[in-house]
Amino acid sequence: GNQTSAAYYAPNQTSTHSKERSYRFDRDALLREKKGYWMVRRAQDIFFSLLALIVLAIPMAIVALVIWIDSPGASPIFSQDRVGRDGKIFKFYKFRSMVPNAEAKLQEVLAQNEMDGPVFKMKNDPRITRVGHFIRRTSIDELPQLVNILKGDMSIVGPRPALYNQYDLIEERDKYGANDVRPGLTGLAQVNGRDELEIEEKARLDGEYVKNLTFAMDLRCFFKTITYVFNREGVVEGGTGTLQQNQLEKKD
Numbered sequence: 001g002n003q004t005s006a007a008y009y010a011p012n013q014t015s016t017h018s019k020e021r022s023y024r025f026d027r028d029a030l031l032r033e034k035k036g037y038w039m040v041r042r043a044q045d046i047f048f049s050l051l052a053l054i055v056l057a058i059p060m061a062i063v064a065l066v067i068w069i070d071s072p073g074a075s076p077i078f079s080q081d082r083v084g085r086d087g088k089i090f091k092f093y094k095f096r097s098m099v100p101n102a103e104a105k106l107q108e109v110l111a112q113n114e115m116d117g118p119v120f121k122m123k124n125d126p127r128i129t130r131v132g133h134f135i136r137r138t139s140i141d142e143l144p145q146l147v148n149i150l151k152g153d154m155s156i157v158g159p160r161p162a163l164y165n166q167y168d169l170i171e172e173r174d175k176y177g178a179n180d181v182r183p184g185l186t187g188l189a190q191v192n193g194r195d196e197l198e199i200e201e202k203a204r205l206d207g208e209y210v211k212n213l214t215f216a217m218d219l220r221c222f223f224k225t226i227t228y229v230f231n232r233e234g235v236v237e238g239g240t241g242t243l244q245q246n247q248l249e250k251k252d
Helices: 014-022 027-033 037-053 056-071 102-113 130-137 146-152 167-174 199-211 213-229 242-251
Strands: 077-083 091-095 155-156 184-186
Touching: 037 056, 037 146, 037 155, 037 213, 056 091, 056 130, 130 167, 146 184, 167 199, 184 213, 213 242
Parallel strands: 155 184
Antiparallel strands: 077 091
C-alpha cells in the first residue's frame, strides 16, 4: 500500500547528500523576508478553498455518488501518502478513479509499466473506471485537495506534492529548497511542461518558484492552469510520464 512508518521524509541525513544540503533555503529566513506574503497567502488559501468547497459541495457530492454507482465497494475518496512542507508526510485526497481493489490488481499489470521507479504508467490501464477516465481528463479528481488546502497541508499554488517514495524527485527538489514550502494544487512546473519534463527540470522550476515567491507568480500559475483545464489538458499529477498517458487516452 501507500503507508509509511516515517512521519517525515529526510533524504539529506547522510554525508552523501552534504552537497545537496548546502543548496537548501533557510525557511525561517524566507518566512521573515516574506512575512506579509505568507500571511496574506494563507488567508487567501483558507478563503478560496472554503468558498470553493461551499460552491462545489453539491457537484462534488454528485461526483462522489456517480463514482460509487459506477464502481461500488470502496469510498469515492482516495487518500495517499504525499510529502508536504519540510518533508512531513500528509494524507492527500483525490476522487477515486480506479476500481476498489486497484492495489491488489497492480501485480497483474506491473509487467506493462512504462516507467522506472515507484510511478506506474501504462496505456489503457484496465484498473481505471469509466468515470475515472473522465474525472482524470477534466481534473475533477483533484477537487478533494481543497480540503488539504483548507487544513494547511497544501496551498493553491506551489510544487506538486511528491509521492513519499519518489526519492529522485524529492532529493532533486531538496537542492532548491522546494521541499521547504507547502506543496500546491498547481505550480510553475505544471504550467511549463508538467510531467513531460525530466525530474531535474521539474525540480529546477519548483526551485525557481520558491526563489521568486510573489503574488504575480501565483496568479500566473493559477490562470495558466485554468487554461489547461479548459483545454482538457488537465493538471498533471503523479509523476513523470502522466502527461503522455493523458495524451494517449485522448487519442483513444
